[in-house]
Amino acid sequence: MLVLRSTVFQILFYSVTLVQMLLYLPVLLLPRKWGWWIPHVWSKSLILLMKYVAGLSVEIRGRENLPSVGYIAAMKHQSAWETVGLIPLFPRPAFILKRELNWLPFFGWYTMKFDQIPINRGKRSEALAAMMEAAREKIADKRQILIFPEGTRRPAGSEPKYKFGIAHLYKNLECPVVPIAHNAGVYWPRASFMVHPGTVIVEILPPIQPGLEAQELYDKMIDEIETSSNRLIEEARSASKPSPVLKGIPVSTGA
Template sequence: MTLPLQYLRSILYTVQIYIAMLLFGIVFAPYALLSKNGARQACKTYARWAIWSARWMVGIRCEVRGPVPQGEVIVAAKHQSFLDIMIIFNALPQAKFIMKRELMWTPVIGIYAKRLGCIPVDRGRRGAAIAKMVKDVAREFTEPGQLVIYPQGTRVAPGATVPYKSGIGVLYDALKQPCVPVATNVGLLWPRTGILRKPGLGVVEFLDPIAPGADRAGFMAGLEAQIEARSDALMAELGFGTDGLHHHD
């Protein structure tokens, strides 16, 4: 397929998923306002649409590997693009996300995030933000579910080095739940910036859970090592870093 044609397909795909977000948001609104389950089904329907339409519009096939957690766990995920959010949310039975506070004020996304019990975090306030996050998580966990957090705090381009933040360690200590690391390679196909979507197999992989009770430093080091090594391996499946070096932006 020629590059100009793939750009055109990428533009059309991007336009339609934003239109679909608005349409799904409006159609499901009465159901979502009546129940959290309604909001969850709306978001799962949208996620499935985004995944399905990516396959035939831009050639991105999506695959979930590893055992998908079902109970109360922390899910610590590598975050490379919008697509990994969709795949993880669609795979988990009752996901709720820790997300930057600004997103809670966006149309459609913000309304549904609040209904799902997602936890807003003010990234500029550091210690105070972490303390409030732990308090908010404890309040929201009156219902069982999987709490998804991005340990690096933002989308990270393939090969870029961004430190893992302390918030995941604080949550691990406070909640005393297993933590499931998640690796991905989708940023190679759906980049953090830019419009071009590239065909290929995008993978999200749930790794072996880390049992509660480890010391925080050991937990943080082990989590980062697992996620980064497995993400590198998944990216290598798409030919990234075959020279043995990370490629930076």
């Protein structure tokens, strides 16, 4: 049954995405402000598919911690889930993503229309300067910069490997950083076709206000995200039918 449900979900995931990208193409000709509903409708439709096809629900904690000003959302990266499932939290999100995604047919048109932040990994110094300028514009416009500080997905419960770039952003932009923890990797593991039933728990932690030194922000962010994510993994063990993925994750005692 798990294989069947996961297969049906994966097929519908990509099919619904393609259909919506084609269906909404005329909106790309309109001013951007009239199209912000598109990423939210897309995300919410996939969240419904996860719930009713794959049996994977979501619980959000701490919505009150999201500021009304521009800020950086620093998100734990365990799964494909958070690249989709967290979007409804943000009115006008701006992902920091590799430049090559802008070149993809259809998908790239949407990333450019909604003014995401591409980065050229081949030219590090130029890329950082361009990213900083684009990020500064987004913060001034009270948008939300979405970043996965680990850079790539890490298996749930594995040793964290955070990049220092977010600390430079924080210091230069002088804006809040909102740490966001979750346990999605317990249910939709990194690089896995299988989606296990259960409830992803997301915890939005209190914003870290500007004013800290870069290293202080970096250490505090890692501690808070990892402590919370590890606690949420342990909370998943107490479910009536724990995900089998948990068998391969050592019991955590903290960050």
